[in-house]
Amino acid sequence: xxPLFQKTKKLKDVSSAEKLAWLRLWRTENVGPATFxxxxxxxxxxxxxxxxxxxxxxxxxxxxxxKAPETGAIEKExxxxxxxxxxxxxxxxxxxxxxxxxxxDAPPVLSYMGNISLLQKPCFGVVGARNASLNGRKFTxxxxxxxxxxxYTVVSGLARGIDTAAHEGSLKTGTVAVxxxxxxxxxxxxxxxLYKAIADKGLLITEQALSQPMYPQIFPKRNRIIxxxxxxxxxxxxxxxxxxxxxxxLAAEQGREVFAVPGFPLDPRAEGPNYLIxxxxxxxxxxxxxxxxxxxxxxxxxxxxxxxxxxxxxxxxYINDNGDYTAQIYGILSSTPVTVDEIVRICQLSTxxxxxxxxxxxxxxxxxxxxxxxxxRLENDA
Numbered sequence: 001x002x003p004l005f006q007k008t009k010k011l012k013d014v015s016s017a018e019k020l021a022w023l024r025l026w027r028t029e030n031v032g033p034a035t036f037x038x039x040x041x042x043x044x045x046x047x048x049x050x051x052x053x054x055x056x057x058x059x060x061x062x063x064x065x066x067k068a069p070e071t072g073a074i075e076k077e078x079x080x081x082x083x084x085x086x087x088x089x090x091x092x093x094x095x096x097x098x099x100x101x102x103x104x105d106a107p108p109v110l111s112y113m114g115n116i117s118l119l120q121k122p123c124f125g126v127v128g129a130r131n132a133s134l135n136g137r138k139f140t141x142x143x144x145x146x147x148x149x150x151x152y153t154v155v156s157g158l159a160r161g162i163d164t165a166a167h168e169g170s171l172k173t174g175t176v177a178v179x180x181x182x183x184x185x186x187x188x189x190x191x192x193x194l195y196k197a198i199a200d201k202g203l204l205i206t207e208q209a210l211s212q213p214m215y216p217q218i219f220p221k222r223n224r225i226i227x228x229x230x231x232x233x234x235x236x237x238x239x240x241x242x243x244x245x246x247x248x249x250l251a252a253e254q255g256r257e258v259f260a261v262p263g264f265p266l267d268p269r270a271e272g273p274n275y276l277i278x279x280x281x282x283x284x285x286x287x288x289x290x291x292x293x294x295x296x297x298x299x300x301x302x303x304x305x306x307x308x309x310x311x312x313x314x315x316x317x318y319i320n321d322n323g324d325y326t327a328q329i330y331g332i333l334s335s336t337p338v339t340v341d342e343i344v345r346i347c348q349l350s351t352x353x354x355x356x357x358x359x360x361x362x363x364x365x366x367x368x369x370x371x372x373x374x375x376x377r378l379e380n381d382a
Contacts, residue, residue, distance in 0.1 A: 021046035022090045024074045026109045027209060028053065029067035030365045033105040038359050053363060060364030061326060080210055086113040086183050095119065100228045103254060107207035107225065111183045114203035118174045124152040124290070125226045125233030125251070127244045128162025129269045136162060136237045136269070139261065141169035146287035148173025155229050157222060158195065160188055162236045167194055175202040176229070180222040182212035223247040231294055232257030234284055238272030245272050248281070257293055259284040325349060325357045333367060337374035
């Protein structure tokens with residue numbers, strides 16, 4: 001798969017209008033991370049991509065107009081963000097974390113409040129149970145403090161339990177809270193003081209719009225950022241069906257190191273970490289175990305190599321031969337995911353034609369992109 005746009009190519013002299021266009025495109029209906037970067041690969045600017053969205057969605061079979069926020073609404077969002085004390089950063093900017101930009105589904109835009117330079121240090125993720133044990137909290141606080149003193153920024157999700165302990169342990173050395181909702185949505189409410197302390201001494205980030213409420217499906221999206229920012233992630237306590245286990249899976253899929261703290265077999269909070277260790281996660285009983293492993297860590301995709309590959313490959317891979325393959329490609333899709341390569345093989349089409357058609361279908365809201373470059377029909381359109 002062609003690397004996606006210029007996530008590691010730090011652009012200069014980008015106009016403020018184009019930066020706001022990035023935010024507007026990111027807030028547009030049916031535009032996820034992969035679609036966002038493919039649109040920029042194809043049109044080379046967010047403003048140009050926005051102008052082509054209606055035709056693309058129509059070609060994909062969408063009857064209703066695509067919902068894109070007006071420029072005025074985006075300007076108001078930005079003004080409100082600045083008034084709140086925040087700002088936003090785009091993936092082409094110098095301070096955007098390179099390790100996050102290597103992900104296929106890296107957020108193109110992050111809203112933040114606090115010290116953005118903390119993302120330039122190596123990061124380490126810490127997640128675990130909300131109903132953490134006292135020992136689990138003590139362990140986590142010491143671990144976070146030790147990792148911070150070793151030069152790492154500690155990343156977590158501001159949840160109760162293990163997340164809270166991780167932030168408290170690393171507040172002096174540098175901690176990042178990745179929020180599931182908008183930058184001004186404090187959850188849980190009892191972490192109000194911690195939220196304010198992190199805003200003052202650390203960093204709060206989110207890909208969501210200001211005041212965006214939380215819902216169940218939003219947490220895995222947040223979790224991919226925690227693991228994506230981090231060279232490694234540790235799971236301290238977690239049940240098998242917890243969000244922490246989702247974070248562990250995402251970290252493994254992203255090519256990051258996964259660590260787990262073993263626990264007593266009869267404690268349900270030990271089920272997740274013990275399972276991960278059996279599956280090959282690194283057992284960790286302290287920062288020294290982690291630091292030794294991370295000495296060998298290299299990001300799954302080297303950012304410099306990615307930039308070079310982008311310069312060598314032409315973006316015309318996304319331009320088809322003007323044929324309309326919507327019905328042909330959509331006809332072979334079902335609720336069972338398939339890869340782009342499988343679609344190319346079955347339909348006997350060029351990669352460019354398939355990618356171009358999938359872009360239209362996604363903007364029309366008729367398909368869903370899944371991790372691993374897989375595609376499926378949306379259930380309500382099958």
